[in-house]
Amino acid sequence: MSQTWSRSSSARWCPTPEQLMILEEMYRNGARTPNAGQIQQMTAHLSRFGRIEGKNVFYWFQNHKARERQRLRRRLIGRHYQLLYSAPPPPPPQEAEWMAMPEADDESSPPACHGSLRTLELFPTTSTGGGLKDESTPSSSCSAN
Amino acid sequence: MSQTWSRSSSARWCPTPEQLMILEEMYRNGARTPNAGQIQQMTAHLSRFGRIEGKNVFYWFQNHKARERQRLRRRLIGRHYQLLYSAPPPPPPQEAEWMAMPEADDESSPPACHGSLRTLELFPTTSTGGGLKDESTPSSSCSAN
DNA sequence: GCAAATTAATGATTTATTCAAG
DNA sequence: CTTGAATAAATCATTAATTTGC
Numbered sequence: 001m002s003q004t005w006s007r008s009s010s011a012r013w014c015p016t017p018e019q020l021m022i023l024e025e026m027y028r029n030g031a032r033t034p035n036a037g038q039i040q041q042m043t044a045h046l047s048r049f050g051r052i053e054g055k056n057v058f059y060w061f062q063n064h065k066a067r068e069r070q071r072l073r074r075r076l077i078g079r080h081y082q083l084l085y086s087a088p089p090p091p092p093p094q095e096a097e098w099m100a101m102p103e104a105d106d107e108s109s110p111p112a113c114h115g116s117l118r119t120l121e122l123f124p125t126t127s128t129g130g131g132l133k134d135e136s137t138p139s140s141s142c143s144a145n
Numbered sequence: 146m147s148q149t150w151s152r153s154s155s156a157r158w159c160p161t162p163e164q165l166m167i168l169e170e171m172y173r174n175g176a177r178t179p180n181a182g183q184i185q186q187m188t189a190h191l192s193r194f195g196r197i198e199g200k201n202v203f204y205w206f207q208n209h210k211a212r213e214r215q216r217l218r219r220r221l222i223g224r225h226y227q228l229l230y231s232a233p234p235p236p237p238p239q240e241a242e243w244m245a246m247p248e249a250d251d252e253s254s255p256p257a258c259h260g261s262l263r264t265l266e267l268f269p270t271t272s273t274g275g276g277l278k279d280e281s282t283p284s285s286s287c288s289a290n
Numbered sequence: 291g292c293a294a295a296t297t298a299a300t301g302a303t304t305t306a307t308t309c310a311a312g
Numbered sequence: 313c314t315t316g317a318a319t320a321a322a323t324c325a326t327t328a329a330t331t332t333g334c
Contacts, residue, residue, distance in 0.1 A: 011326065012301050033319080059301060066320065067300080173307075217309050220318065 013056040018049035023060055032065055034058075158201040163194040168205055177210055179203075 015023065026034075026042065034042060034057070043054045160168065171179075171187065179187060179202070188199045 014301085014327075056301080059303095062320075063300065063302085066322095069320090213308065214310095217318085 013052060015052075015056075015060070016050040019046045019052060022046060022049075023057070023064075027061070027064055032061065034061060158197060160197075160201075160205070161195040164191045164197060167191060167194075168202070168209070172206070172209055177206065179206060 022045070023042075031038070036054075039054045039057045042057050043052055046052045046057065167190070168187075176183070176187075181199075184199045184202045187202050188197055191197045191202065
């Protein structure tokens with residue numbers, strides 16, 4: 001798409017310092033994925049400092065968020081886990097009854113860190129709810145939704 | 146409580162990048178609520194990359210599923226509140242109205258900087274409701290950063 | 291000091307997910 | 313099982329920094 005924007009219109013929006021400042025401020029204040037209404041307002045106000053459209057604001061937040069995350073991720077990947085084993089059986093049951101858990105909470109380990117690898121081998125995990133046999137799993141056959 | 150998990154050995158399982166990747170891959174492949182047999186297999190394979198127990202796998206799936214759901218739910222409800230006409234051409238090149246997002250927030254958890262916030266004057270919500278207009282300062286000097 | 295070449299940032303598009311509805 | 317809604321991730325493309333040679 002070599003759009004020969006011979007015209008003067010910049011091919012793409014270029015934020016003015018003021019706009020950028022405001023955007024960053026909003027981001028710092030928690031704005032992460034503004035909705036249509038918010039974007040409209042933001043755009044309306046930002047346009048006082050230069051030409052800007054809603055999509056620019058939308059994209060800006062998308063990119064900013066994604067890249068911020070990306071950077072964190074990269075800096076964080078330097079961390080090697082491998083803390084080794086921790087034998088003591090935590091509060092939960094052993095591997096024989098844990099399946100009995102009716103309701104697992106929803107706050108324990110935030111799967112945060114990601115790694116970088118691109119080769120996984122999965123065995124046919126057919127979750128057809130009948131493929132495998134559950135040996136000891138007593139009651140509660142947690143039926144998937 | 147009784148156990149004084151000194152430091153080191155994290156009291157709770159901490160997935161290695163490889164394990165996390167494999168788990169996510171399995172999730173993507175459809176595994177949502179693996180049964181005992183499946184969990185055993187998964188655990189067996191995952192243990193090649195670090196210490197892990199069946200309950201860890203079980204909990205991981207429970208939490209992952211629950212969080213995905215929660216996240217989506219949040220988006221949808223946020224949308225429901227002001228989903229009047231929000232058209233969705235954010236990605237598309239066409240410029241019209243763009244999208245509608247849930248609400249501002251984050252889950253990626255930026256390092257910190259949340260605590261005290263500051264009274265950011267997010268523009269007085271004056272022109273609320275339609276005053277969409279962007280145009281002013283045609284050629285803005287692109288110079289930021 | 292400047293201009294071409296190279297690299298780094300970052301705006302804009304496309305693609306792949308997710309869960310929920312029908 | 314298929315489709316709808318809405319991203320976020322991955323990718324493309326263009327602008328700005330910088331590096332280099334003169």
